[in-house]
Amino acid sequence: MSQGFDALQSHAARLRTDSLSALLAREPDRIAAQTLRSGPLYFNFARQSYDAPAWLALLAQGEAVDLAGAFRCLFNGEKVNVTEGRAALHTALRGQNSDAVVAREAFATAADVRQRMAALIAQLEASDVTDIVSVGIGGSDLGPRLVADALRGPLPGRFRVHFLSNVDGAAAQRTLAPLDPARTAAVLISKTFGTQETLLNGGILRDWLGGSERLYAVSANPERAAAAFAIAPERVLPMWDWVGGRYSLWSAVGLPIALAIGFDRFEQLLEGASAFDAHVIGTPLADNIAVRHALTAVWNRNVLGHAAHGVMTYDQRLALLPAYLQQLVMESLGKSVKLDGSPVDVDTVPVWWGGAGTDVQHSFFQALHQGTQIVPLDFVGTVRNDDPYAENHLALMSNLLAQSEALANGQASDDPHRSYAGGRPSTMILLDALTPQSLGGLIAMYEHSVYAQSVLWGINAFDQFGVELGKQLANGLLPALKGQGEAQDPVTRALLAELKARG
Numbered sequence: 001m002s003q004g005f006d007a008l009q010s011h012a013a014r015l016r017t018d019s020l021s022a023l024l025a026r027e028p029d030r031i032a033a034q035t036l037r038s039g040p041l042y043f044n045f046a047r048q049s050y051d052a053p054a055w056l057a058l059l060a061q062g063e064a065v066d067l068a069g070a071f072r073c074l075f076n077g078e079k080v081n082v083t084e085g086r087a088a089l090h091t092a093l094r095g096q097n098s099d100a101v102v103a104r105e106a107f108a109t110a111a112d113v114r115q116r117m118a119a120l121i122a123q124l125e126a127s128d129v130t131d132i133v134s135v136g137i138g139g140s141d142l143g144p145r146l147v148a149d150a151l152r153g154p155l156p157g158r159f160r161v162h163f164l165s166n167v168d169g170a171a172a173q174r175t176l177a178p179l180d181p182a183r184t185a186a187v188l189i190s191k192t193f194g195t196q197e198t199l200l201n202g203g204i205l206r207d208w209l210g211g212s213e214r215l216y217a218v219s220a221n222p223e224r225a226a227a228a229f230a231i232a233p234e235r236v237l238p239m240w241d242w243v244g245g246r247y248s249l250w251s252a253v254g255l256p257i258a259l260a261i262g263f264d265r266f267e268q269l270l271e272g273a274s275a276f277d278a279h280v281i282g283t284p285l286a287d288n289i290a291v292r293h294a295l296t297a298v299w300n301r302n303v304l305g306h307a308a309h310g311v312m313t314y315d316q317r318l319a320l321l322p323a324y325l326q327q328l329v330m331e332s333l334g335k336s337v338k339l340d341g342s343p344v345d346v347d348t349v350p351v352w353w354g355g356a357g358t359d360v361q362h363s364f365f366q367a368l369h370q371g372t373q374i375v376p377l378d379f380v381g382t383v384r385n386d387d388p389y390a391e392n393h394l395a396l397m398s399n400l401l402a403q404s405e406a407l408a409n410g411q412a413s414d415d416p417h418r419s420y421a422g423g424r425p426s427t428m429i430l431l432d433a434l435t436p437q438s439l440g441g442l443i444a445m446y447e448h449s450v451y452a453q454s455v456l457w458g459i460n461a462f463d464q465f466g467v468e469l470g471k472q473l474a475n476g477l478l479p480a481l482k483g484q485g486e487a488q489d490p491v492t493r494a495l496l497a498e499l500k501a502r503g
Contacts, residue, residue: 023051135186191248306350
């Protein structure tokens with residue numbers, strides 16, 4: 001993308017001295033032109049620091065790499081995960097937005113598994129089980145944890161669902177302490193059933209429950225699940241290699257979601273995602289929300305050089321969204337080589353982070369307003385609240401609007417300590433209300449933005465080889481911690497000696 005990148009740089013140079021308020025004054029139709037909606041989702045890009053000519057140059061980049069064609073390849077089940085020779089058919093888990101045979105077959109397969117999921121849930125509902133422990137890590141944990149927490153409602157549902165991911169034994173101890181093993185079941189989620197954290201925590205659950213009768217599993221390796229934990233085949237739901245872990249909450253990995261919020265509402269989550277899929281595959285690039293979000297990210301990262309991106313959720317129920325997006329975005333886009341193995345010629349993913357307002361305003365917003373580094377933001381809020389505290393919601397919304405305005409416009413002062421530079425760009429994302437449909441659409445939007453960015457950079461969004469080296473070294477060092485070997489690295493040897501001396 002280097003030629004187009006040079007053209008974009010010329011626009012950045014032209015706009016360097018223009019404030020966001022100046023852009024707004026110069027373009028009377030800017031707000032309307034930079035506002036897009038899909039169903040219950042509203043997006044306002046008017047506080048991003050490009051003008052209409054710069055946007056057209058950005059859009060030309062999307063057309064040059066044929067983003068529309070890339071989306072068709074994704075939805076049709078072509079092998080977009082080229083390094084592993086696989087399709088990435090997570091969209092087929094939630095709806096039929098492609099007539100391709102492989103996509104229709106994947107949709108039918110997923111629908112059959114959902115029926116099995118519903119039957120397992122009905123069996124649990126008929127039992128005396130009150131609590132579910134979901135054991136997984138990464139994509140097997142973050143997505144289900146986010147959705148279950150966001151949509152669980154103010155009162156306990158039929159099941160209280162708890163999540164256990166970290167291999168730290170303190171996490172298991174704290175999770176299990178308030179629970180009754182006689183009224184608890186566990187779901188072990190692992191694609192390969194070779195993940196160290198899940199195997200160790202699964203062993204703790206099996207022993208704590210007194211056997212495997214109330215163990216369930218979701219895996220692409222059911223034989224290993226049965227061998228490791230004696231889980232009966234009828235209590236194992238499948239995964240597939242054409243669904244990556246961080247894209248898997250729409251599959252049987254969503255079993256904890258359905259247990260937490262109900263199977264009907266889980267299906268509504270899928271419907272919301274499928275509706276946004278239809279927007280992406282059926283909307284021209286210029287009006288495509290995921291494409292605009294992706295091109296904005298490229299502008300901020302590659303043209304303006306911003307090395308971080310923040311997600312601020314002005315709805316406490318979405319407090320886990322930044323953690324979920326960290327994996328989705330940084331594991332997908334944290335690449336330094338192109339599809340053909342050659343080095344990328346521009347920077348790829350920035351550091352993603354964030355938190356929930358208004359708490360974050362009293363922690364790190366000082367740096368966002370007056371620090372030396374500009375951090376573009378996504379603000380996420382909900383128009384209608386479901387709680388009875390109307391005055392609190394009005395205060396929350398006033399803070400959401402105020403922070404976006406203050407970051408954009410700043411405020412001059414004769415006292416440099418009280419001066420706000422402004423010029424901090426942000427995108428405003430509003431959900432009509434936090435429902436399964438709106439949350440499904442929001443997550444799908446971020447998935448598609450990530451994919452579009454990967455196409456623009458020429459990288460693979462669907463492998464994650466970078467997580468393997470640390471795992472391999474950890475497996476090799478475990479015997480050394482047990483006194484059965486020695487580390488090769490001198491610093492690690494010194495650290496091992498310190499651990500043994502103080503252990």
